[in-house]
Amino acid sequence: LPHIKHYRPLTSAEFIEDIIYLRNNFAFISYEELEAGSARHAPGHFVIITFDDGFAQCADVIAPILLRYQINGVFFVITDLIDNAATFRESIASLCIHKVLSSSPERIEEIVRALNLQPRIDSLVETAHGVTKPSLEMADLGTGMDARKSPVIHWLLTATESEKGLLNEFGARLGIKVEEYVKEVRPYLTSPQIRGLRSSGFTIGAHSCSHQLLQGLTQREAEREIVESCRIRRDLTGQLTVPFALPFFGGGIRTKWLADLR
Numbered sequence: 001l002p003h004i005k006h007y008r009p010l011t012s013a014e015f016i017e018d019i020i021y022l023r024n025n026f027a028f029i030s031y032e033e034l035e036a037g038s039a040r041h042a043p044g045h046f047v048i049i050t051f052d053d054g055f056a057q058c059a060d061v062i063a064p065i066l067l068r069y070q071i072n073g074v075f076f077v078i079t080d081l082i083d084n085a086a087t088f089r090e091s092i093a094s095l096c097i098h099k100v101l102s103s104s105p106e107r108i109e110e111i112v113r114a115l116n117l118q119p120r121i122d123s124l125v126e127t128a129h130g131v132t133k134p135s136l137e138m139a140d141l142g143t144g145m146d147a148r149k150s151p152v153i154h155w156l157l158t159a160t161e162s163e164k165g166l167l168n169e170f171g172a173r174l175g176i177k178v179e180e181y182v183k184e185v186r187p188y189l190t191s192p193q194i195r196g197l198r199s200s201g202f203t204i205g206a207h208s209c210s211h212q213l214l215q216g217l218t219q220r221e222a223e224r225e226i227v228e229s230c231r232i233r234r235d236l237t238g239q240l241t242v243p244f245a246l247p248f249f250g251g252g253i254r255t256k257w258l259a260d261l262r
Contacts, residue, residue, distance in 0.1 A: 001185070001187070002094060002095050002098040003088075003091040003094050003095055003181070003185065003187050004055065004091070004094060004187075005094060005098060005140055006093070006094040006097040006098060006138075006139040006140055006141075006157075007090060007094060007138060007139070008138060008139070008140050009057075012061060012065065015062070015065060016065060019049075019065065019066075019069055019071065020069075022047055022049070023069060023071070025045065026044075026045045026046060026047040027044055027045065027046050027047070028046075028047055028048070028049070028071045028072060029046045029047070029048055029072070030048070030072040030203065031048065031072070031074050031203040031205075031243055032203070034048050035241070035243075048072075048073070048074065049066075049071065049072075049073045049074075050073060050074040050075075050076060050205070050245065051073065051074070051075050051076065052076045052207055052245060053076070053077070053078055053081070053088065053090075053207060053211070054075065054076070054077035054078050054081055054082070054188055054189045054194075054207070055187060055188060055189070056186060056187055056188055056189055056190075056193065058075050058189060058193075058197065059189060059193040059194075059196060059197055060193075063197055063200060063202065066202075067200060072201060072202065072203070073202055073203070074202070074203040074204075074205050074243060075189075075194075075197055075202055075203070075204055075205065076205040076206065076207035076243070076244075076245040077189060077194065077204060077205070077206065077207055077233065078188075078207050078208060078209070078210070078211045078229075079206065079207075079208070079209045079210075079228070079229040079232050079233070080209050080210050080211075081188040081189070082188065082189060082190070082191060082194065082232075082236075083188075083190050083191055084182050084183070084186050084187065084188050084190070086210075087178050087179075087182050088187075088188070088211070089159065089161060089164050089167065089211070091187060092164070092167045092168060092171055092176075092178055093156040093157060093159055093167060095171060095176050095178065095181065096156050096167065096170055096171045096174060096176065097139055097141075097153055097156050097157075099171070099174040099175070099176055100149055100152060100153060100156070100174070101141065101142065101145065101149070103174065105146045105148040105149055108148070108149055108152055109148065111170060111173045111174070112152060114173070115166065115169060115170060115173075117152070117155065117166075117170075120155060120163075121151045121152060121154070121155045124151075124154055124155060124158060136150060136153060136154055136157070138157060139153060139157060141153070156170075160213075161210065161211075161212045161213075191236060194236055194237065195236065195237065198237040198238075198239070203239070203243065204233055204236070204237045204239065204242070205233070205242060205243040205244060205245055206226070206229035206230040206232075206233045206242050206243070206244045206245070207229065207244070207245050207247065208225040208226065208229050208244075208246075208247045209224070209225050209228055209229045209232075210225065211247045212225065212247060213247060213248050214226075214246060214247060214253060215251070215252045215253060219257070222253075223261060225247075226244055226261060227261070229244070230242040230244055
């Protein structure tokens with residue numbers, strides 16, 4: 001699918017191979033067992049499998065495979081995407097990359113000039129907060145791509161939340177109708193799907209409201225991203241506790257602040 005193709009998702013066959021390998025080498029545990037620490041005092045090697053963001057394939061592809069192999073898991077969902085109420089920044093970027101690959105370099109260069117993107121592209125750095133940013137190797141670019149397209153694709157892979165408007169404008173100039181695409185394809189989990197996952201025995205976790213780098217927000221903004229997303233998930237599923245997965249990574253976030261917040 002174009003909205004995930006350029007983040008190299010596993011195929012079902014590849015995922016099943018991984019599941020079989022893990023099952024042959026580890027004992028799967030649930031979130032409840034992890035939270036209770038029951039595996040900590042038992043012999044053997046344990047694994048818990050989790051999925052971020054909340055794409056629709058969690059319900060119609062991943063969950064049936066896990067149920068077939070009697071494996072539990074945790075689905076960490078971005079709150080704003082529930083019921084396809086918004087569009088994930090990464091989805092817009094993937095749609096743009098898909099279109100860039102089929103467009104002429106001259107057309108792409110024309111859009112870059114029109115949007116004054118060149119300074120942003122020229123300023124790209126490989127690391128942010130000490131962690132390597134996604135490289136062109138992440139994207140499924142195929143063979144024979146014109147090298148002139150590489151810089152703009154690198155920007156698309158590393159665009160920040162503050163550039164979401166620019167991403168939308170870039171996509172619009174390529175003829176991408178994001179809202180129509182989301183309405184037709186329904187790429188993200190709906191409330192009934194989330195409740196269905198919960199009724200099947202899976203744990204539903206929170207993955208922030210908007211999937212921003214919390215380290216770049218004010219403390220009040222970061223608190224809302226955590227607390228509000230957990231509250232919405234609790235109200236949706238009836239879970240007494242809601243696990244939370246930090247967007248991107250947790251480096252630089254004070255553990256005492258997180259403990260107090262919890």
